[in-house]
Amino acid sequence: MTRQVQSDDRAAARPLRKRREEIVDAAARVFAERGYHGASTQDIADLLGMRQASLYYYFESKEAALEEVCARGTAGFVETAEAILKNGSSAEERLRALLAAHIKPLGDRADYMLTFLNERKWLPRESRRRVGRLSRRLEAIFERVIREGMRNGEFRADLNPRLTTLALLGMMNSVAIWHHRENVTLDRIADTLADLVLRGAASDA
Amino acid sequence: MTRQVQSDDRAAARPLRKRREEIVDAAARVFAERGYHGASTQDIADLLGMRQASLYYYFESKEAALEEVCARGTAGFVETAEAILKNGSSAEERLRALLAAHIKPLGDRADYMLTFLNERKWLPRESRRRVGRLSRRLEAIFERVIREGMRNGEFRADLNPRLTTLALLGMMNSVAIWHHRENVTLDRIADTLADLVLRGAASDA
Numbered sequence: 001m002t003r004q005v006q007s008d009d010r011a012a013a014r015p016l017r018k019r020r021e022e023i024v025d026a027a028a029r030v031f032a033e034r035g036y037h038g039a040s041t042q043d044i045a046d047l048l049g050m051r052q053a054s055l056y057y058y059f060e061s062k063e064a065a066l067e068e069v070c071a072r073g074t075a076g077f078v079e080t081a082e083a084i085l086k087n088g089s090s091a092e093e094r095l096r097a098l099l100a101a102h103i104k105p106l107g108d109r110a111d112y113m114l115t116f117l118n119e120r121k122w123l124p125r126e127s128r129r130r131v132g133r134l135s136r137r138l139e140a141i142f143e144r145v146i147r148e149g150m151r152n153g154e155f156r157a158d159l160n161p162r163l164t165t166l167a168l169l170g171m172m173n174s175v176a177i178w179h180h181r182e183n184v185t186l187d188r189i190a191d192t193l194a195d196l197v198l199r200g201a202a203s204d205a
Numbered sequence: 206m207t208r209q210v211q212s213d214d215r216a217a218a219r220p221l222r223k224r225r226e227e228i229v230d231a232a233a234r235v236f237a238e239r240g241y242h243g244a245s246t247q248d249i250a251d252l253l254g255m256r257q258a259s260l261y262y263y264f265e266s267k268e269a270a271l272e273e274v275c276a277r278g279t280a281g282f283v284e285t286a287e288a289i290l291k292n293g294s295s296a297e298e299r300l301r302a303l304l305a306a307h308i309k310p311l312g313d314r315a316d317y318m319l320t321f322l323n324e325r326k327w328l329p330r331e332s333r334r335r336v337g338r339l340s341r342r343l344e345a346i347f348e349r350v351i352r353e354g355m356r357n358g359e360f361r362a363d364l365n366p367r368l369t370t371l372a373l374l375g376m377m378n379s380v381a382i383w384h385h386r387e388n389v390t391l392d393r394i395a396d397t398l399a400d401l402v403l404r405g406a407a408s409d410a
Contacts, residue, residue, distance in 0.1 A: 037242030038327070092407060118323060122243065146406070155406045163389065163397045164406065170379020171372050178371050192368045200405025201351070201360045201369065202297060 073116030091149030278321030296354030
C-alpha cells in the first residue's frame with residue numbers, strides 16, 4: 001500500500017520536475033540577458049507562456065530562482081577539477097584539462113555560467129559564502145597544479161602561482177562573454193588559449 | 206560686456222562642475238557596487254548627503270548618469286592604444302605597453318571601469334553602439350600588433366590573432382574584479398601577466 005502510494009507520487013512528480021527544469025532554464029536565460037535586478041518573475045513567466053502567480057508554486061521568490069541557477073552554474077566544477085588533480089598525468093596535461101573543463105559547460109549551460117559570473121553578488125549571504133568557498137577550492141587546485149609544475153621543472157620556476165591562477169580563471173571566464181560571437185568551437189578555443197599560456201606568444205627564436 | 210558676463214558665468218560654473226564631478230564619482234561607486242538596476246538615484250543622493258530631487262539638476266536621469274560613467278570608464282583607452290601603436294618599438298614592447306595601459310586606469314578609475322564592464326548593456330542604443338565601436342577599435346589594435354609580431358618573427362607564426370586578442374582583453378578586464386583583494390601593485394600584475402602570455406608557463410627546458 002505504502003509502495004503503491006510512493007509509486008503514484010513519483011509518477012505525479014515527473015511532470016512537476018520537468019516543469020521546474022523548464023522554469024530554471026527560463027530564469028537562467030532571463031537573468032543572463034537582463035541581469036538579476038533587470039529581470040522580473042513576469043519576464044520568466046512570459047518566456048514560458050505561464051501566469052506569474054503559477055511560478056510561485058515552483059519557486060518562493062526570484063532570489064530562490066537565482067540560488068538554483070547559480071548552484072547549477074557551478075555544479076561539478078570543483079568535482080571535475082579534483083578528478084583532474086588526481087589523475088597521474090603531467091602538470092601541463094593537468095593544466096590543459098583544467099582549462100578545457102572550465103569552458104566546456106558553456107556548450108549547454110552558458111546562461112547558467114553567465115548568471116553565476118555576473119549576478120552572484122545578489123545571492124543571499126549564506127549562498128554567497130558557499131559559492132565563495134567553491135571558488136577558493138577551484139583556485140587552490142589551479143595553484144597546486146602550477147606549483148607542482150614549477151617543482152618538477154615543467155613550468156618556469158619564476159611563475160607567480162596566485163596571479164597566474166587568477167589570470168587564467170579571468171581569461172577562461174571571459175570566454176562565456178565572447179565565444180558566441182566568434183565562429184569557432186569551444187574545443188578550439190580551449191586548445192588555443194592553453195597553447196598561449198603554456199608556450200607563450202613569443203617565438204622560440 | 207559679453208566677456209564680463211562669460212567670465213562671471215565661468216566663475217559661477219566652477220562649483221557646479223565640481224559638484225557634478227562628485228556626483229559622477231558617487232554614481233560610479235553605486236553602479237559598481239550594486240549594478241545599474243540594483244542602484245537608485247536615492248542611493249547616489251544618500252552617498253553625497255544631498256536630496257534626490259537635487260540630483261536631477263545635474264543629471265536628467267539615472268540612464269544619463271550611466272552614460273557619463275561609461276564614457277569616462279572608456280575615455281582615453283583607444284587614444285592611448287593608438288599612441289602605443291605609433292611608437293617605434295618592437296611588437297613585444299608594444300604588446301606589453303598595451304597590456305599595462307589597459308589596467309593602469311584601475312588605479313584611480315576602478316568604479317568607472319567596473320561599471321563599464323558590467324553595466325554597459327543597460328546603455329541606450331546609441332551609446333551602446335558608440336561603446337561597441339570603441340571596443341572594436343581597441344581589439345583591432347591588439348590584433349594588428351599580434352600580426353606584426355607574427356610577420357617579423359617575434360611571435361609564433363601559429364598564433365590566432367583574434368582569439369589571442371579576446372583572451373588577453375578578457376584576462377586584463379578580470380583584473381578589475383580581483384586586484385583589490387590581492388596585496389600586489391598594478392605594475393606587478395601587468396608585468397607578471399605580460400610575462401605569462403609572452404613567455405608562457407612552460408619552462409624552456
